[in-house]
Amino acid sequence: EVQLVxxxxxxxxxxxxxxxxxxxxxxxxSSNYMSWVRQAPGKGLEWVSVIxxxxxxxxxxxxxxxxTISRHNSKNTLYxxxxxxxxxxxxxxxxxxxxxxxxxxxxxxxxxxxMVTVSS
Amino acid sequence: xxRMTQSPSSLSASTGDRVTITCRASQGISxxxxxxxxxxxxxxxxxxxxxxxxxxxxxxxxxxxxSGTDFTLTIxxxxxxxxxxxxxxxxxxxxxxxGQGTRLEIK
Numbered sequence: 001e002v003q004l005v006x007x008x009x010x011x012x013x014x015x016x017x018x019x020x021x022x023x024x025x026x027x028x029x030s031s032n033y034m035s036w037v038r039q040a041p042g043k044g045l046e047w048v049s050v051i052x053x054x055x056x057x058x059x060x061x062x063x064x065x066x067x068t069i070s071r072h073n074s075k076n077t078l079y080x081x082x083x084x085x086x087x088x089x090x091x092x093x094x095x096x097x098x099x100x101x102x103x104x105x106x107x108x109x110x111x112x113x114x115m116v117t118v119s120s
Numbered sequence: 121x122x123r124m125t126q127s128p129s130s131l132s133a134s135t136g137d138r139v140t141i142t143c144r145a146s147q148g149i150s151x152x153x154x155x156x157x158x159x160x161x162x163x164x165x166x167x168x169x170x171x172x173x174x175x176x177x178x179x180x181x182x183x184x185x186x187s188g189t190d191f192t193l194t195i196x197x198x199x200x201x202x203x204x205x206x207x208x209x210x211x212x213x214x215x216x217x218x219g220q221g222t223r224l225e226i227k
Contacts, residue, residue, distance in 0.1 A: 035216075045156075045164065045207055045218040058214050094163055104211050106154035108175065110163035 002026030002109055004078075004095050009114030016085050016118070022078040022095030022111055030073045033098035035107065036080045038091035038116075048093070049080065053102055063089075085118045092116075122146050122210050126219035132227040137198045141222045143191045143208035152212040155184055155193045158221075159204045167206075168193065200226075 008020040020036070036048040049059045049069040057069050068081040078095050092115050096107035123146035133139050143153065151171040156164035166175045168184040171191055181196045195202055203226050208219040 044221045045209070047214075047216045047218070050214065060215050098211075099166070099169060104152075104214065104216065106166055106169035106209065106211055107156075107164070108166050108169075110165075113163055 004097065004109055004111035006093065006095055006111040006114040009093065009116045011117045011119065012085055013120050014086060014118055017081070017083045018085065018116060020080040020082065020093055020095075020114055020116070022080075024076045024078065024097075027097070027109075029071050029076050029078050032101040033103065033105070034069075034071065034078050035096050035098065036069060036078075037094045037096055037107070037110075038089075039094070039113075040088075040091040043091075046091075050098075050104075051078070082116070085116075087118050090116060090118045121215050122149060122212065122217050124208055124210055124217050124219040126206075126208055126222050128222060129220065130223040130225065132225050133198055134227045135198050135200055138194065138196045139198060139224065140195075141193045141206055141208075141224075143186075143193070143219050145189045145191075145210055145212075148188045149210045149212035151187045152210055153184070153186065153191050154209045154211060155182075156207045156209065157202075157204045158207065164207065195224075198224075 035050040051069045066084045070079045092113040094113045095111045097109040098105040099108040153171045155168040158164045172184045206222045
């Protein structure tokens, strides 16, 4: 079965760090364009970051310089390292796969989400 | 960034109704437009991509149309399981952006 399972969310103080993981099954993370998308409580969807199959990465301006997307090929897992966290980073974080796999595309597979709360 | 604007923001309808949701892009995006359905506490689900192509497994009562800047999602003959929030998304360029959502409620 093709699926994504996120983990690593939790409560963190402002200025702190957290690393999210997204374990994939049924397909190969490194062969696909993989993104993180977040959703603040009661709000809409916001794209955060993407890693291409070739390794290139891109970020939303709101997280650039603070967040880092990466992957571990042998573990078939996607990561999001989040540093210098702010209250406005509080959200459910989803990992998602681009439908075509090799280009910017709609997201056809989503994880269940992991909640990140930034508060003192 | 390309701004996506959905209308209406909320909509009340009854089972069996036909509803249409509109999405407008701030610049031309060709047909690089997707629609998602999201239910409370769940991840979004892809319904339509390339503006009008139905994702595998999605019921045929869902349809999409448009190109350039103006797009629509139509649900013919609403079913109880269709009451949810719907989002459009452009994937013409990064940052990919979403509309603010349309909440479809039971009348």
